[in-house]
Amino acid sequence: DAGITQSPRYKITETGRQVTLMCHQTWSHSYMFWYRQDLGHGLRLIYYSAAADITDKGEVPDGYVVSRSKTENFPLTLESATRSQTSVYFCASARGGYGNQPQHFGDGTRLSIL
Amino acid sequence: SQQGEEDPQALSIQEGENATMNCSYKTSINNLQWYRQNSGRGLVHLILIRSNEREKHSGRLRVTLDTSKKSSSLLITASRAADTASYFCATDNGNNRLAFGKGNQVVVIP
Numbered sequence: 001d002a003g004i005t006q007s008p009r010y011k012i013t014e015t016g017r018q019v020t021l022m023c024h025q026t027w028s029h030s031y032m033f034w035y036r037q038d039l040g041h042g043l044r045l046i047y048y049s050a051a052a053d054i055t056d057k058g059e060v061p062d063g064y065v066v067s068r069s070k071t072e073n074f075p076l077t078l079e080s081a082t083r084s085q086t087s088v089y090f091c092a093s094a095r096g097g098y099g100n101q102p103q104h105f106g107d108g109t110r111l112s113i114l
Numbered sequence: 115s116q117q118g119e120e121d122p123q124a125l126s127i128q129e130g131e132n133a134t135m136n137c138s139y140k141t142s143i144n145n146l147q148w149y150r151q152n153s154g155r156g157l158v159h160l161i162l163i164r165s166n167e168r169e170k171h172s173g174r175l176r177v178t179l180d181t182s183k184k185s186s187s188l189l190i191t192a193s194r195a196a197d198t199a200s201y202f203c204a205t206d207n208g209n210n211r212l213a214f215g216k217g218n219q220v221v222v223i224p
Contacts, residue, residue, distance in 0.1 A: 004156075033211075035214075040216070041216070042202070042214050042215055042216035042217055043157075043202070043214040044214075045211055045212075048210075048211060050210075056210075058211065090156055090157070092156075092157075097210045097211070099144060099145050099147070099204075099205075099206020099207075099208070099210075099211070099212050100144065100145050100162070100164070100206065102147065102159035102162060103147075103157075103159065103212065104159070105156030105157045105158070106156050107154075107155050107156045108154075108155075108156055
């Protein structure tokens, strides 16, 4: 089925571990985004990508790494997880990046860091 | 970064009533979007209104934009239990990203 899928849906890990969240879209959208959603903060942009091999920082990039070797995939890696990174993470894609296109969201990864 | 701010934060209404929520922002924008999020799911795009538009309709949804007051409103008419969700506004001020508000929870009581 076409769409945007995130995996895993739930993840529990320990502080200091590396964890990678996966995102895959089938629309061939140029732009992809990673957000985190926390109570009281709404959605905050972590990183975004305008095309394969082009990535840029968002509002809260510290502690995260992204890559985009293929248009359809945009993994997010926490290199050394901290408790403050416990959150729900959403991936999104869009045809364009200038806010004049709707963004299409996955159903999120709920990440708990103990 | 600029963010939309929704008001009221939480709304509880009876099925069949209308629900109105507002969003304010601080700087000039190119576009404003509204999204819905059901519990445990991702955001779903509802409607986009451009800065040169004043009103837009989509089914039971009506969005208005007042750039002089830097505010937008989302009206859901004849609400249904399935409209229970959180609603977010998101603003585009030309820096290649959307800034989301904190969300507005709507509960429709059957």
